[in-house]
Amino acid sequence: EASPRLRAMPEIVAAALSKDGTALQYADQSCRRDRDLILMAVKQDWHAIQDDICREVAGEDKEIIMIAIAQDGYALRYASPRLRNEPDVVLLAIGRCAGALHFASEDLQSSPEFMFHAASENPWTLRYGHQSIRSNIDVVLTAARAERRVLWFAMPSLWSSATFVLNVLRDHGNLGLVQLSSTLWQDRDFVLQAVREFGWTLAHVPPHLKVDMEVVRTAVTREPSAFAFASAELRQDRHSVLQLLALEGLCLEYVAPFLRNDFEVVLTALTNDWRAIRLMEAPLLECHPELVEVVLKQSWKALRYLPEGLLRRKEVALYAVLQDWLALSAVPSEFKNDPDIAWAAVHQNGKALMYLDESWRNHKALVLQAVQNDGRSLWNASETLRTDRDCVLAAVRQDFSALHFVAPELSLDAEVLLAAASSRAGGRHCLLRPGKKLTDEELLALRSELFDSASFSI
Numbered sequence: 001e002a003s004p005r006l007r008a009m010p011e012i013v014a015a016a017l018s019k020d021g022t023a024l025q026y027a028d029q030s031c032r033r034d035r036d037l038i039l040m041a042v043k044q045d046w047h048a049i050q051d052d053i054c055r056e057v058a059g060e061d062k063e064i065i066m067i068a069i070a071q072d073g074y075a076l077r078y079a080s081p082r083l084r085n086e087p088d089v090v091l092l093a094i095g096r097c098a099g100a101l102h103f104a105s106e107d108l109q110s111s112p113e114f115m116f117h118a119a120s121e122n123p124w125t126l127r128y129g130h131q132s133i134r135s136n137i138d139v140v141l142t143a144a145r146a147e148r149r150v151l152w153f154a155m156p157s158l159w160s161s162a163t164f165v166l167n168v169l170r171d172h173g174n175l176g177l178v179q180l181s182s183t184l185w186q187d188r189d190f191v192l193q194a195v196r197e198f199g200w201t202l203a204h205v206p207p208h209l210k211v212d213m214e215v216v217r218t219a220v221t222r223e224p225s226a227f228a229f230a231s232a233e234l235r236q237d238r239h240s241v242l243q244l245l246a247l248e249g250l251c252l253e254y255v256a257p258f259l260r261n262d263f264e265v266v267l268t269a270l271t272n273d274w275r276a277i278r279l280m281e282a283p284l285l286e287c288h289p290e291l292v293e294v295v296l297k298q299s300w301k302a303l304r305y306l307p308e309g310l311l312r313r314k315e316v317a318l319y320a321v322l323q324d325w326l327a328l329s330a331v332p333s334e335f336k337n338d339p340d341i342a343w344a345a346v347h348q349n350g351k352a353l354m355y356l357d358e359s360w361r362n363h364k365a366l367v368l369q370a371v372q373n374d375g376r377s378l379w380n381a382s383e384t385l386r387t388d389r390d391c392v393l394a395a396v397r398q399d400f401s402a403l404h405f406v407a408p409e410l411s412l413d414a415e416v417l418l419a420a421a422s423s424r425a426g427g428r429h430c431l432l433r434p435g436k437k438l439t440d441e442e443l444l445a446l447r448s449e450l451f452d453s454a455s456f457s458i
Contacts, residue, residue: 004028013037021045024054033057039064046071049078059083066092073097081105087114091121098124112136119143126150137164141171148172162190169197177204192218199223202230213240217247224248232256242268249273252280263288274298282307289316296320300327314338321345328355342366350374353381367391375399375423383407389416396420403450417446424450 021044073096168176249272345352
């Protein structure tokens with residue numbers, strides 16, 4: 001409601017624009033052509049450039065247009081033709097809103113080089129690109145790597161290109177099969193490359209290729225479960241099954257049922273991958289203990305899949321522990337008190353003490369063996385043995401950081417501290433001089449030094 005005189009006063013207009021940038025449309029024409037006022041208005045609200053008179057100045061001013069676009073990509077529509085042909089201006093706009101591509105110059109919209117950068121900036125730009133752009137393999141793949149759903153906007157002709165489809169399979173798996181041309185399925189060379197990139201492609205190939213041993217082997221090497229899509233004939237052929245199991249033991253899940261009870265078939269699968277044990281029947285394992293040895297040599301974790309009857313056998317538990325002391329964590333509790341198993345585990349690693357029955361933590365000979373292998377195993381010893389000089393000295397000599405777990409009454413013992421210092425410094429500590437007797441202050445300082453430098457972890 002201001003008078004014409006007030007509407008022509010820059011300071012009054014500026015005060016109004018500080019509250020609402022669109023107020024510029026009510027100012028005098030002289031103010032609506034004032035660059036500084038337009039800039040102030042656009043910074044407050046980009047819609048100020050919608051005014052016809054403001055647009056005459058703002059549309060040619062790159063700074064003003066860039067400020068407007070930074071708020072809303074659609075502001076590009078108010079830029080001059082010259083600015084709509086500048087890549088940095090258009091890229092900023094489509095970075096805010098892919099649909100702003102509509103307002104870019106025809107030259108930019110049809111430029112593969114520019115659209116490649118545009119797709120990198122905002123993959124949804126592909127949706128608004130020309131057909132020639134949506135047929136460009138590099139542009140489409142670049143957009144799809146950032147947002148795979150834009151593959152729906154690729155031109156149908158691309159799905160007949162082996163190069164394009166193989167790249168999509170490599171990057172996005174089965175999305176590469178969505179609109180695949182039927183002619184490509186008949187091309188054996190293409191199918192071989194496709195299953196090499198994405199094994200489950202085997203589910204979609206023609207029947208005559210599902211019985212092709214090379215195609216199936218290539219798919220299974222990429223993804224063992226792809227064997228489920230091989231022909232029934234191939235999955236029942238013992239010779240073919242043995243070849244594939246030698247490559248991927250987990251294919252055992254998809255072989256014909258009668259072959260899963262064949263000793264040689266099962267042995268081949270387990271030799272390749274111990275995890276195939278979860279696919280086996282208990283009677284076969286119980287009849288052939290050598291199968292258990294095959295899997296336990298590979299991983300103690302196979303214990304988790306053994307039938308109860310086998311798991312309760314001492315010879316199985318002992319064999320597992322001899323392969324890897326960590327098996328002690330998975331054997332039944334009654335074996336954690338067995339001397340043969342306890343010694344077998346501790347001989348490998350002192351940390352095995354943590355998995356043994358509590359009674360072993362007070363067994364001096366076993367604890368001594370444990371701390372000689374790993375000084376920090378003193379942490380698992382009983383309170384009594386943490387005060388035992390022999391155990392404590394053996395522990396700190398093996399690893400000075402075991403000092404963390406020594407009983408308080410020995411933590412200031414000169415012999416213990418010097419043994420720890422010798423372990424840490426390789427016998428070259430400044431206090432380690434023959435016949436030297438440490439003062440109480442030196443002992444406190446040495447303990448503090450050792451505690452500060454020891455890493456505290458089990």
